[in-house]
Amino acid sequence: MYNILLIDDEIISMEALKVIFEQIENTAVVGEATSGKMAKRLIEKSNWHMTFLDINIPGEDVIFLIKYMKRRNPKNRIILLTDYGSYDFVFKALEMGADSYLLKPYKQKDILHLVNMYLSEDHSQSINLDQTIERFLAYVAKEDYNNSMKMAKTLSAQLFSIYENDHDKIHVMAKSIMKALDSICHQNGLFLSYKLEWDMYTEMDMNGFEKKFIRLVEDIFATIRNSKSDQEIKAIQSVLKYIEKNYQKGITLEAAAEHVHLSPYYLSKLFKKELDINFVNYVSKRKMDKAKELLETTDLPVINIAMELNYQEPNYFSKVFKKEVGLTPSEYRKKVVELEQKTDSMKRHTTILNGNWFI
Known part of the structure; x- marks a missing residue:
């Protein structure tokens, strides 16, 4: 209003x-x-x-x-x-x-013009503030320290530019931002040692507000630096076990992220950092390893192996297999059979020393 x-x-x-x-x-x-x-x-x-x-x-x-x-x-x-x-x-x-x-x-039209003009300007300021908040939260979610600090200062300045003496409004906005930050921390697997909230309500000036706000953001990044390694290791171990148990069922990044209570974005970034391969390619590789095992040890038709690994289209399975292995499933099985036959033949014609005799 x-x-x-x-x-x-x-x-x-x-x-x-x-x-x-x-x-x-x-x-x-x-x-x-x-x-x-x-x-x-x-x-x-x-x-x-x-x-x-x-x-x-x-x-x-x-x-x-x-x-x-x-x-x-x-x-x-x-x-x-x-x-x-x-x-x-x-x-x-x-x-x-x-x-x-x-x-x-x-004249009435002159008053309407003035009021609507200033209403429009103030609405524009509110839109700019919303955009600043979105950018700030995005930088924190990406764990971009430098840009998070810059946007925290910009955000403080904009809040006081728009709500200079409305401390109630500034307090409400700060609590809303803290709630969003808390949600980001949870999604990224970061658990602070205290509840993230705007618990101090004082009529502070912009400098005081900025210092308090930046100190809270600094605490978040300090916790990220101090606690990430152990949590990351546990999360990756849990995800790898989950993949081994479920990769034949058509596992997704979203399902794996939900299993370890992380956001898909964060898990994808963490998985790539720790294993030097992205999640989708890792799951695909495990499927191809299983496919090679089945081609080597069973007489299952290629179409059945494709279905076993949750590929609904055998042609697509063959395409993925060839990209990974360099051969089609049929070519791979043929090569394995040839190698086995060659090995058996070498065994049958190998000379074995038995005393003074070669057998």
Whole structure:
């Protein structure tokens, strides 16, 4: 919701503005003030995005009020309401931080244009923030330390640029990011010694927030460095046993990853790193080893061997076998038979020394 403050001593003018805002979706008038003193109290306790300020508001210097509002909420859009003949003062107010102005009597279309313009800009900022969060989480998931640190700093800056004084919103966003980080750690087989959460709620500035945020990310990478080896070894051992038990059934990377409670992406990367072969090729190689064994030791037709290894198409099985072995299954079996016959023949004609006689 886009929150709006109205500061004007002309009641009719404020009522007219409220009628216009009722026609704009996602906007709400959250406060009204008819004097500078009332405006200061309103500013101190309200969470707002845009202020319509009468340039002749009684009880306070308008320039001071503009500076005060911008100091408390730099992203606040201040729209000055003025009469003809006040241009010099308006320009000075714009230099001091006001964002735009409207001449009385203002037109509804001019107000709609201003509000929609700023709504669009702020929406664009939110989209950029979402993209930054996605990129940051992607870098952490890939265990890319340098880019994770860079994006953590960028993310901190964007959060405070958009929600400068809205500490509740920053706190909610930080908790959401921590939840996503915790999920990534779990998927990557990383178990921290503590629950990853944003447990400290204080109204800190951007530097304080950034330091705390980066310290948490540093802890994640420190845990990655310190605990990966043992967990990786156990995971790979478990996966290899799972493959040996199931490779003839048409095993998949997803099924193996689920078996060891890892994400398919992480298991694929870990498998390649530890065995210097990707998961799919390793399973295919084990199938071909089994196929060679069956071709060597049984009289099973090639089609039956293909089905035994969960290949539904014998031609595809033969193609994979030839790529791995260099021969088709039939050629391989023929070669094995020829080698066996040659070996038997060599055994029958081998001379054996028996005393003084050769047999």
